[in-house]
Amino acid sequence: MxxxxxxxxxxxxxxxxxxxxxxxxxxxxxxxxxxxxxxxxxxxxxxxxxxxxxxxxxxxxxxxxxxxxxxxxxxxxxxxxxxxxxxxxxxxxxxxxxxxxxxxxxxxxxxxxxxxxxxxxxxxxxxxxxxxxxxxxxxxFCSAMLDLEKQYPFVFSFYGKHLYEINYSTMLRCFTELATPLQGPGEADQSEMLQLVLEKLNHFMLTKFNTIAVMKECDKSPYRLQQCKKSIARPFEPDDKRLLRNVALVYRVLAEDPE
Incomplete structure (x- = not known):
């Protein structure tokens, strides 16, 4: 298509x-x-x-x-x-x-x-x-990426992919432990656990952790807007303590001064 x-x-x-x-x-x-x-x-x-x-x-x-x-x-x-x-x-x-x-x-x-x-x-x-x-x-490019983010958040979503990085391993472990019998033989179905984790993450990516959702929140909340503006000079890093939705992504696919 x-x-x-x-x-x-x-x-x-x-x-x-x-x-x-x-x-x-x-x-x-x-x-x-x-x-x-x-x-x-x-x-x-x-x-x-x-x-x-x-x-x-x-x-x-x-x-x-x-x-x-x-x-x-x-x-x-x-x-x-x-x-x-x-x-x-x-x-x-x-x-x-x-x-x-x-x-x-x-x-x-x-x-x-x-x-x-x-x-x-x-x-x-x-x-x-x-x-x-x-x-x-x-x-x-930027318009295309906003559209692609909705369709393929695990590929093109800044907020979604960082959400995955922060939560995937912990969620998979918790879902697996909850589905494993306390006594007797039996193990959780790993493919089923994976699907549950991805469905949960995908839901949050499409509803809260995406660029349009964060922009709407900034429009309604002066505090959220202020936090996002402050974050522009400081990209999101591993082990960053800031709330993910308080971080703004500079939405420019092409580097401004490549030469």
């Missing part, structure tokens, strides 16, 4: 479409990123695809490689030797490195293997300014 975001600025039009390649059975309820998820971006200017030698593409490539946004989503960005588009990168998700073994036998967990973006910039102007291309792609 392809989705598209379109903008118009005077006589110029910008459109970003994206598709995902996923794997898993028909029973899949949750998706996590493949250990090395492929990220592809094609850039078209007036119908002509720009290749990796184009200066604008090279600057966009650097802006993605140095993206603090992707780093905050636990992704380690690296270039790919394969050339699937104008820009081809690998996103290695560090969050699930220690728990992928738990998912191996779970038929309700699928994998995002590839995300492919196509950005089209159409203009009648004889000169194209990189700032215009960059700013509109930035806006389109």
């Amino acid at each position: 392809t989705k598209e975001i379109a903008l118009q600025e005077f006589d110029d039009t910008f459109a970003l479409s994206y598709t995902l390649e996923v794997s898993g059975t028909e029973k899949v309820k949750f998706h996590v990123p493949k250990p090395r998820m492929l990220f592809v971006l094609d850039v078209f200017l007036n119908g002509t695809k720009l290749d990796e030698t184009n200066h604008c593409v090279q600057r966009l490539h650097a802006a993605l490689e140095k993206s603090s946004f992707l780093q905050q989503l636990f992704f380690e960005v690296s270039p790919s030797k394969e050339k699937h588009g104008s820009i081809t990168l690998y996103l290695k998700c560090k969050l699930f490195a220690d728990t992928l073994g738990d998912f191996k036998h779970a038929d309700n967990v699928g994998y995002i293997e590839k995300i492919h973006f196509i950005f089209k910039y159409t203009t009648s102007c004889p000169s194209v300014y990189f700032s215009s291309l960059f700013n509109n792609l930035q806006y389109c």
Whole structure:
């Protein structure tokens, strides 16, 4: 399924479409990123695809490689030797490195293997300014990520993935202990326990721990807004003592000054 975001600025039009390649059975309820998820971006200017030698593409490539946004989503960005588009990168998700073994036998967990973006910039102007291309792609990327966060919170949600990091191991242990008989033989069904934990986390990701929910809370609560503003200069760290929903994510997929 392809989705598209379109903008118009005077006589110029910008459109970003994206598709995902996923794997898993028909029973899949949750998706996590493949250990090395492929990220592809094609850039078209007036119908002509720009290749990796184009200066604008090279600057966009650097802006993605140095993206603090992707780093905050636990992704380690690296270039790919394969050339699937104008820009081809690998996103290695560090969050699930220690728990992928738990998912191996779970038929309700699928994998995002590839995300492919196509950005089209159409203009009648004889000169194209990189700032215009960059700013509109930035806006389109951010809009796309908000949409992807709703669909695949275990992959694209800052708040959801940090919630998982903080709670997954403890929740799985507690659910398993509660389901294990106090006396006699028998063990808890691990795949069932995993599903219960993921369902509970997924519920909180979709209702409370997501960007839109935090923005709504900031709109209603001056205290929450103040805390989020203070947090911008201090990214969320492991073992951070701040409440997760008091932390603001700087929502810019492209690094502003990559060069």
